[in-house]
Amino acid sequence: MTYxxxxxxxxxxxxxxxxxxxxTLRLSALSMxxxxxxxxxxxxxxxxxxxxxxxxxxxxxxxxxxxxxLVQLFMLYFGLPRLGVRLDANEGALxxxxxxxxxxxxxxVRAGIxxxxxxxxxxxxxxxxxxxxxxxxxxxxxxxxxVVPPLGSQFILLMLNSSVVSVISADELTxxxxxxxxxxxxxxxxxxxxxxxxxxxxxxxxxxxxxxxRVAFGKKAAQR
Amino acid sequence: xxxxxxxxxxxxxxxxxxxxxxxxLAFAGGAVVGLTVALMRTSDSRAARxxxxxxxxxxxxxxxxxxxxxxxFGADMVGLSLGPWLSAVLGFSLNAGAFLGEIWRGSIxxxxxxxxxxxxxxxxxxxxxxxxxxxxxxxxxAIPPTVGFTVNLIKSTSLAxxxxxxxxxxxxxxxxxxxxxxxxxxxxxAAIYFAxxxxxxxxxxxxxxxxxxxxxx
Numbered sequence: 001m002t003y004x005x006x007x008x009x010x011x012x013x014x015x016x017x018x019x020x021x022x023x024t025l026r027l028s029a030l031s032m033x034x035x036x037x038x039x040x041x042x043x044x045x046x047x048x049x050x051x052x053x054x055x056x057x058x059x060x061x062x063x064x065x066x067x068x069x070l071v072q073l074f075m076l077y078f079g080l081p082r083l084g085v086r087l088d089a090n091e092g093a094l095x096x097x098x099x100x101x102x103x104x105x106x107x108x109v110r111a112g113i114x115x116x117x118x119x120x121x122x123x124x125x126x127x128x129x130x131x132x133x134x135x136x137x138x139x140x141x142x143x144x145x146x147v148v149p150p151l152g153s154q155f156i157l158l159m160l161n162s163s164v165v166s167v168i169s170a171d172e173l174t175x176x177x178x179x180x181x182x183x184x185x186x187x188x189x190x191x192x193x194x195x196x197x198x199x200x201x202x203x204x205x206x207x208x209x210x211x212x213x214r215v216a217f218g219k220k221a222a223q224r
Numbered sequence: 225x226x227x228x229x230x231x232x233x234x235x236x237x238x239x240x241x242x243x244x245x246x247x248x249l250a251f252a253g254g255a256v257v258g259l260t261v262a263l264m265r266t267s268d269s270r271a272a273r274x275x276x277x278x279x280x281x282x283x284x285x286x287x288x289x290x291x292x293x294x295x296x297f298g299a300d301m302v303g304l305s306l307g308p309w310l311s312a313v314l315g316f317s318l319n320a321g322a323f324l325g326e327i328w329r330g331s332i333x334x335x336x337x338x339x340x341x342x343x344x345x346x347x348x349x350x351x352x353x354x355x356x357x358x359x360x361x362x363x364x365x366a367i368p369p370t371v372g373f374t375v376n377l378i379k380s381t382s383l384a385x386x387x388x389x390x391x392x393x394x395x396x397x398x399x400x401x402x403x404x405x406x407x408x409x410x411x412x413x414a415a416i417y418f419a420x421x422x423x424x425x426x427x428x429x430x431x432x433x434x435x436x437x438x439x440x441x
Contacts (some may be wrong), residue, residue: 003301066421067373067414068382070393075414078406092423156285167386174289189295195286195294202285 009184010193020176021197025171027090028159032098032105035158036151038098039105042137043143044135046106047113057106070164072096077168093165101158108150112143152209156202163198173197174197175210228403233412238418239395246391247378250316255376257321262328265356276325283322289383291315298385306390316384320377327373331366332358368432375421375428382417392416 004036010017046057064072077092087095117140125135141160166174173194264276281293299306306314335358343357369431385394396413399407 012251021329062422062425063414063418066425067417068393070382070385071396071410071414071417074393074397074400075406075410078400078404079410082404082406160285160287163289164383166289174287177290187292188301191290191293191297195290198287198290199282199285203281 005189006186007189007193009186010180010189013180013184013190016180017173017193017197020173020194021201023090023171023176024159024162024173025201027165027170028092028155028162031094031101031162032151032155032158034094034098035101035105036109038102039109040140042102042106043109043113046110046130048135049157061103061106064100065107069096069100069161070167072100073165073168089165089168089170089184092168093162093170096165097158097162100161101154104154104157105151108147108154109143111150112147113139115146116142130158148213148216149209152206152213154206155209159201159205160198225263226403228405228408232399232403232409234401236392236395236399236412237416239390240394240420242389242391243343243378243393243417244420245376245379246312246316246381246384246389249313250320250377250381253313253317253375254320257317258324258328261321262332263327265325265329267333276329280322280326283319284326288315288319288380289386291319292383292387308384308387311387312381312384312389316377316381320373320382323373323376324370327369328362328366330369331362334365335361365435368428368435371431372428375424376402378421378424379417 042057042061045053046061047054049057073092073096077087077089080087080092080095111174120138120142121134124138129137160173163174165172166178169175169178177190177194181187184190234339261276261279264272265280269272292312295318296306296308296311296415299311299314339361340353343353348357381391382393384391385397388394390398392413396409400409403409
């Protein structure tokens with residue numbers, strides 16, 4: 001096994017890797033943000049909505065969590081155009097990532113909401129707050145604080161999972177890497193480089209989230 | 225483009241066996257890697273602990289799809305032609321090993337230190353200590369999260385389709401390419417995955433609650 005690594009072609013394609021990385025970050029951040037917004041409403045519906053709404057949200061969460069992301073991506077990307085919705089690859093990728101990510105985020109936010117004691121809602125009700133006010137002013141801020149760490153992990157999972165959207169050739173890092181390897185015939189070097197970029201991103205984000213957590217809830221985290 | 229017929233649906237249904245077989249082999253390989261990683265991670269040797277940490281960080285910090293590509297092209301590069309089958313089994317095993325290793329490390333560490341110390345005081349060496357004292361107790365704690373991880377593993381085998389392995393998702397893709405009936409085809413594919421994964425998800429939840437009750441006194 002005498003293999004000589006050739007990273008010169010990879011270095012020559014550094015702009016493509018950089019653009020791919022930026023798009024991966026943008027796609028992940030955007031889908032995380034949209035997932036979180038949907039999840040707040042979804043979790044509210046799942047914890048205190050009418051029975052039929054809880055069943056719908058619960059069914060959605062179970063359906064997404066028990067089927068592969070790749071199949072969800074194919075269903076949306078190939079299915080929606082048949083219904084007359086025109087999607088380019090990047091829109092399809094974002095839509096599938098939000099559809100998938102919000103199911104997991106709903107569960108995270110729901111766990112946060114359920115971790116807030118009943119005494120809190122009862123006290124707020126005794127003070128004369130409406131149900132929506134209780135949720136918005138009392139429950140949600142505390143719940144979101146409690147779910148910062150799992151949301152951080154969820155973001156990293158989402159970012160790593162975004163490599164899958166390269167199969168519909170959305171222009172993120174993995175798809176950019178596919179282009180580079182097809183042109184240079186250096187698949188191993190190209191995928192190794194991309195893996196290193198993902199690794200640096202996930203380590204950097206988990207480090208950053210740990211710092212944010214310590215700064216935001218410093219004393220509590222130290223006590224635990 | 226042709227119309228969808230019963231043969232297509234049977235073709236998809238029959239492809240389930242490759243998804244199941246790949247999942248079983250990947251779990252077996254992952255269990256071997258995972259047990260090694262968990263034991264290294266909890267060992268007294270600093271070097272072994274660090275090697276395990278680096279392994280876990282790398283495999284949990286990079287996309288599974290790229291790990292599959294690297295195994296596929298990397299084997300080719302050193303002159304081994306593994307083909308999609310072996311590459312997929314090897315790639316999934318290496319990846320599952322990192323996750324199972326981390327799950328099992330937690331289970332091993334949750335066994336009270338007094339147990340190990342008592343066993344040591346009775347003169348047990350590492351192997352009997354692990355086999356007869358720690359692992360049997362850790363197993364009980366490890367089962368619910370392991371079942372939960374299996375759901376992830378089964379879903380992730382769909383990525384094998386990208387390196388050319390014909391399993392459930394690839395079969396669906398092939399039928400869809402010929403018939404262009406994405407909702408029916410991928411709906412069926414999704415329903416099959418759901419039928420396999422949902423019972424496991426429920427089982428994992430039940431086992432976890434039961435374990436929680438057993439430990440809550």
